[in-house]
Amino acid sequence: MYGKCHSLEDARGIFDKLHNRDVVSWNAMIAAYGQHDRGNEAIQLFVKMIDEGLKPNEITFVSVVDACASTANLDRGKFVHALIIDSGLQPSIILGNALVNMYAKCGDLSETQIIFDKLLKKNVVSWTTLIGAYAQHGNKKNAIELLKKMQGEGVRPNKITYVSILEAFSSPVDLSEGKVIHSEIRNSGFQFDLVVDTALLNMYGKCGSPDDARRIFDDMRERDEIAWNAMIAAYAHPGHGKNAIQIFYEMQKTGVKPTVVTYVSVLDACADVTALREGKMIHESIVDSGFDKEIVLGNALINMYAKCGSLQDARTVFDNMQSRDVFSWTSVIAAYAQHGHGHATLELFRQMLLGGWKPNEITFISVLSACNHGGLVDEGLYYFESMTAAYALSPTLEHYGCIIDLLGRAGWLDKAEDLLTKMPLEPDAVIWMSLLGSCRVHGDVERGKHIAKRLLELDFNHDAPHILLSNMYASANRWMDAAGARNIMEEKGIQKQPGRSWIEVGETVHEFFAGDRLHPQTVQIYMEIENLKHKMSEAGYVPDTSLVLHNVEEEKKEQLLLAHSEKLAVAFGLISTPSGTPLRVMKNLRVCPDCHNAMKFISKIVNREIVVRDSNRFHHFKEGCCSCGDYW
DNA sequence: TTAGGGTTAG
Numbered sequence: 001m002y003g004k005c006h007s008l009e010d011a012r013g014i015f016d017k018l019h020n021r022d023v024v025s026w027n028a029m030i031a032a033y034g035q036h037d038r039g040n041e042a043i044q045l046f047v048k049m050i051d052e053g054l055k056p057n058e059i060t061f062v063s064v065v066d067a068c069a070s071t072a073n074l075d076r077g078k079f080v081h082a083l084i085i086d087s088g089l090q091p092s093i094i095l096g097n098a099l100v101n102m103y104a105k106c107g108d109l110s111e112t113q114i115i116f117d118k119l120l121k122k123n124v125v126s127w128t129t130l131i132g133a134y135a136q137h138g139n140k141k142n143a144i145e146l147l148k149k150m151q152g153e154g155v156r157p158n159k160i161t162y163v164s165i166l167e168a169f170s171s172p173v174d175l176s177e178g179k180v181i182h183s184e185i186r187n188s189g190f191q192f193d194l195v196v197d198t199a200l201l202n203m204y205g206k207c208g209s210p211d212d213a214r215r216i217f218d219d220m221r222e223r224d225e226i227a228w229n230a231m232i233a234a235y236a237h238p239g240h241g242k243n244a245i246q247i248f249y250e251m252q253k254t255g256v257k258p259t260v261v262t263y264v265s266v267l268d269a270c271a272d273v274t275a276l277r278e279g280k281m282i283h284e285s286i287v288d289s290g291f292d293k294e295i296v297l298g299n300a301l302i303n304m305y306a307k308c309g310s311l312q313d314a315r316t317v318f319d320n321m322q323s324r325d326v327f328s329w330t331s332v333i334a335a336y337a338q339h340g341h342g343h344a345t346l347e348l349f350r351q352m353l354l355g356g357w358k359p360n361e362i363t364f365i366s367v368l369s370a371c372n373h374g375g376l377v378d379e380g381l382y383y384f385e386s387m388t389a390a391y392a393l394s395p396t397l398e399h400y401g402c403i404i405d406l407l408g409r410a411g412w413l414d415k416a417e418d419l420l421t422k423m424p425l426e427p428d429a430v431i432w433m434s435l436l437g438s439c440r441v442h443g444d445v446e447r448g449k450h451i452a453k454r455l456l457e458l459d460f461n462h463d464a465p466h467i468l469l470s471n472m473y474a475s476a477n478r479w480m481d482a483a484g485a486r487n488i489m490e491e492k493g494i495q496k497q498p499g500r501s502w503i504e505v506g507e508t509v510h511e512f513f514a515g516d517r518l519h520p521q522t523v524q525i526y527m528e529i530e531n532l533k534h535k536m537s538e539a540g541y542v543p544d545t546s547l548v549l550h551n552v553e554e555e556k557k558e559q560l561l562l563a564h565s566e567k568l569a570v571a572f573g574l575i576s577t578p579s580g581t582p583l584r585v586m587k588n589l590r591v592c593p594d595c596h597n598a599m600k601f602i603s604k605i606v607n608r609e610i611v612v613r614d615s616n617r618f619h620h621f622k623e624g625c626c627s628c629g630d631y632w
Numbered sequence: 633t634t635a636g637g638g639t640t641a642g
Binding site: 027031058059062063065066069092093094095096097098099100101104123124125126127128129130131132158159160161162163164166167194195196197198199200201202205224225226227228229230231232233236259260261262263264265267268295296297298299300301302303325326327328329330331332333334335337338360361362363364365366369398 | 633634635636637638639640641642
């Protein structure tokens with residue numbers, strides 16, 4: 001009785017006082033620990049039970065297998081599995097399913113499949129467990145095939161089956177198939193179900209379609225905190241952060257209290273739109289609510305402050321944390337790396353190692369990227385080697401990408417290309433692009449040409465290689481070739497991805513597209529741009545019109561450059577904040593070289609600090625210089 | 633006595 005109530009300790013007290021403990025009492029106590037997420041104690045108790053000479057029965061095994069699953073303890077799970085086989089017990093369908101689930105939760109997919117195949121009888125739970133296992137590992141193909149096979153064998157999926165399979169749809173490329181499952185779920189009669197709708201909503205959020213998520217959210221008849229959290233998370237993506245923050249406040253207006261997960265998601269949204277003011281207010285609410293000791297929130301705060309441009313606040317949060325995990329370290333390391341502090345990044349990394357922490361693949365991405373941005377070639381190569389040598393981590397394409405970029409930027413084009421062709425992974429367009437970029441920087445036109453050829457063979461439908469190649473020819477005064485590269489791009493119908501920038505002023509995050517005239521203060525913004533243009537010209541600024549690919553007159557090219565989204569955001573910031581206020585702008589793409597140059601002039605002319613977060617890193621412009629040292 | 637919804641670092 002106590003086991004099913006609140007007090008596990010009371011249950012244990014009674015259990016310990018029992019004079020005659022039979023299998024039933026042991027089972028009850030083991031199950032009680034399992035239900036309270038204390039799998040390790042459940043397993044310990046099971047071992048003790050065997051030591052005392054009691055023979056576990058089917059129910060004991062189900063509970064202890066479940067405990068191994070919840071603690072993801074594969075070795076224990078295998079041990080218990082062996083005991084089951086030794087006991088000669090013919091496992092029931094329930095125990096069989098529990099074993100399938102145990103291997104799935106412990107991450108051993110091949111064993112999961114083997115046990116499933118060996119099941120003498122399968123029911124909807126067996127199928128759902130296996131489908132969920134594949135879905136959680138992102139194996140959408142197997143999950144869908146299994147669903148069809150299950151239906152072919154006459155087993156009808158229930159709502160748990162559908163909720164499980166929805167996990168498999170988690171990126172924009174999955175959206176169309178996700179919509180097919182969505183309609184199948186509706187046709188199967190699962191409507192107005194809180195859990196099913198939340199899973200669908202979440203699927204659309206992960207697939208990058210917050211509008212579809214919102215439609216489901218709006219149609220829900222009831223919403224609990226999990227549904228609200230899922231909606232906030234669905235909006236916490238580039239360009240939708242404002243909506244996430246709005247939903248966060250609406251949630252509270254309807255009387256639903258934010259949870260830790262709510263705060264994590266909304267901080268992520270603030271980070272996304274560089275909403276520093278909003279983020280600070282939410283930080284205060286977190287302190288008021290008493291959640292500020294939660295590690296996961298400390299981590300989210302580090303990330304929010306860093307992405308909002310305030311490295312100092314990020315560091316303060318990190319320093320004040322009472323306990324940390326690998327996410328905390330990786331977050332603070334990433335923060336320093338993104339702000340271009342190469343040496344400080346490595347110093348933190350050394351402290352992490354000294355503290356006995358084990359870095360993971362993501363930690364190394366920040367470390368290598370810091371070496372890359374800081375031009376720290378020897379350090380980068382050393383840590384790259386140490387990944388495999390000291391930490392048994394296999395470098396991914398991104399790690400190779402950092403190193404190839406590092407070598408290329410440093411002018412070691414031979415070594416960079418050598419590594420690219422000899423690495424054990426298939427290079428993607430991003431890596432070829434980075435090498436092409438290095439060829440442009442170092443003026444190696446011939447190498448650039450053959451790399452561009454390889455790149456275009458990949459059928460990479462992106463504007464970037466064409467633009468880079470064209471610019472590279474232009475820099476080498478090869479105007480015909482430059483025009484040719486642009487023509488190929490036009491023939492292929494490739495459009496430049498539109499630039500978007502955001503700036504937080506007062507309580508609002510303002511968004512700008514390149515050339516947009518939608519902002520209520522458009523007239524004043526363009527007047528400010530004109531004003532800046534004159535002052536910049538006097539100071540020696542020359543617009544880099546080679547960056548404009550449109551075939552238009554010179555004067556028109558200058559106008560296009562001046563209307564880049566980051567310049568509009570800065571102009572708006574200048575006219576709407578008191579003089580001296582630092583401006584923080586976020587851009588969806590890399591900052592363009594002309595804007596980068598212009599920002600340096602503007603920072604000096606208006607005597608303000610301008611922080612631009614682009615898709616790659618931070619640029620702190622101050623008194624005519626940028627923190628990246630023009631190396632980005 | 634077995635399967636299910638929300639979260640952090642690139």
